[in-house]
Amino acid sequence: MRALVAGGVGEPIDVLRLESRPVPAAAAGQALIRVTAAPVHASDLHVVRGRYGFTPEFPAVGGHMECVGRIEALGPDVGGWQVGQRVVVVAVPAVPGPPAVGTWQDYLVADAHRLVPVPDRLDDGRACQLAVNPLTALLLVTRELRAQPGEWLMQTAAGSTVGRLVIQLAGHLGVRTIDVVRRRAAVEEITALGGDAVICTEDEDVVRRVTEIAGPAGVRKAVDCVAGQVGAQVSRALAPGGELVVYGALSTHRQTDPAALTIPLLARSVIYETKAVRGFWLNRWFGTTSPTDALRALSEVRHLVADDVLSIPPGRPFPLERFAEALAFAEAPAHGAKPLLVLDDDRDGGDA
Numbered sequence: 455m456r457a458l459v460a461g462g463v464g465e466p467i468d469v470l471r472l473e474s475r476p477v478p479a480a481a482a483g484q485a486l487i488r489v490t491a492a493p494v495h496a497s498d499l500h501v502v503r504g505r506y507g508f509t510p511e512f513p514a515v516g517g518h519m520e521c522v523g524r525i526e527a528l529g530p531d532v533g534g535w536q537v538g539q540r541v542v543v544v545a546v547p548a549v550p551g552p553p554a555v556g557t558w559q560d561y562l563v564a565d566a567h568r569l570v571p572v573p574d575r576l577d578d579g580r581a582c583q584l585a586v587n588p589l590t591a592l593l594l595v596t597r598e599l600r601a602q603p604g605e606w607l608m609q610t611a612a613g614s615t616v617g618r619l620v621i622q623l624a625g626h627l628g629v630r631t632i633d634v635v636r637r638r639a640a641v642e643e644i645t646a647l648g649g650d651a652v653i654c655t656e657d658e659d660v661v662r663r664v665t666e667i668a669g670p671a672g673v674r675k676a677v678d679c680v681a682g683q684v685g686a687q688v689s690r691a692l693a694p695g696g697e698l699v700v701y702g703a704l705s706t707h708r709q710t711d712p713a714a715l716t717i718p719l720l721a722r723s724v725i726y727e728t729k730a731v732r733g734f735w736l737n738r739w740f741g742t743t744s745p746t747d748a749l750r751a752l753s754e755v756r757h758l759v760a761d762d763v764l765s766i767p768p769g770r771p772f773p774l775e776r777f778a779e780a781l782a783f784a785e786a787p788a789h790g791a792k793p794l795l796v797l798d799d800d801r802d803g804g805d806a
């Protein structure tokens with residue numbers, strides 16, 4: 455079978471190579487999965503660059519978040535699953551927890567508790583993104599910030615996959631969003647998606663616009679995946695007692711610029727207005743939540759997607775052997791779609 459393997463830490467295009475490896479066997483409690491599609495998330499590339507929150511042992515098969523495929527075989531002691539069933543594999547390594555499993559390969563073995571049944575109507579292009587971003591959106595809105603109907607929730611990079619899912623979920627829950635984007639061209643699209651107010655950092659001042667939009671009561675809840683000066687502006691725009699959850703650092707997408715990786719907070723604002731800034735990382739959530747709770751949250755996500763409350767963008771498929779094109783696409787400015795590695799010709803998802 456084919457596996458896309460990083461020989462060591464480095465630029466993905468330099469260190470990732472297609473290798474031939476034996477098909478693994480499922481042990482007790484595991485399933486052998488024939489992978490059909492896997493996304494290329496920014497975090498997958500951070501892992502290869504050695505700049506993520508965990509480092510696998512190299513050489514390592516790439517893709518550490520999620521994929522979709524079919525159950526090829528079941529190991530001993532696995533109940534409730536059937537050979538041939540289509541499943542999402544939640545490969546996100548729990549931190550602290552066991553080592554990572556790479557998804558960019560034809561077959562992988564996964565613990566049965568990491569499998570989620572795929573809603574029938576969901577094509578592979580969307581199904582392979584079912585877990586990470588929809589779950590992050592759900593946890594940020596409903597658990598980290600407990601956003602309530604009628605409340606304002608502010609977010610950055612609103613056009614990202616997570617951002618779009620936050621808008622949809624907020625709309626479903628009656629939460630109003632202030633959506634920050636970096637390009638004026640994105641404003642119309644975010645409004646059409648249901649964003650209640652959009653701020654464009656290209657030509658607008660975030661703090662002033664938040665005051666205009668939310669009035670004297672201001673905004674008490676925000677999520678940020680841009681960090682740097684944009685994250686700082688969001689923290690300044692928060693009302694007294696407000697909370698900001700930081701979950702990404704897109705200001706420096708290769709995480710190489712120390713200034714952009716820093717969020718300069720005004721101490722006076724943090725102290726006298728008692729604002730809180732904290733992080734969220736799905737891997738740590740998996741490492742600290744119970745398996746039952748994780749399954750409950752994943753099941754909630756699955757239902758929200760199956761019921762069309764959350765609509766996952768289709769992504770842009772690339773055959774595995776054209777991984778170099780997928781990597782270049784992932785790095786292109788304003789590329790607009792998530793690159794997906796497709797490992798099978800009878801796929802039924804995504805745009806060509």
Ligand SMILES: NC(=O)c1ccc[n+]([C@@H]2O[C@H](COP(=O)([O-])OP(=O)(O)OC[C@H]3O[C@@H](n4cnc5c(N)ncnc54)[C@H](OP(=O)(O)O)[C@@H]3O)[C@@H](O)[C@H]2O)c1
Nearest residue numbers: 590611613614615616636679701702704705734735736788
């Ligand atoms: N902490 C966690 O557990 C966790 C979980 C999931 C995701 N994340 C993080 O969440 C972020 C979004 O992930 P995703 O998969 O949803 O992203 P995505 O679909 O690949 O979209 C990336 C988006 O970011 C915007 N963007 C890129 N650089 C930017 C900058 N410097 N300033 C403002 N906007 C910028 C792009 O805007 P344009 O359209 O203008 O190009 C695009 O809309 C990533 O940082 C990811 O690592 C974290």
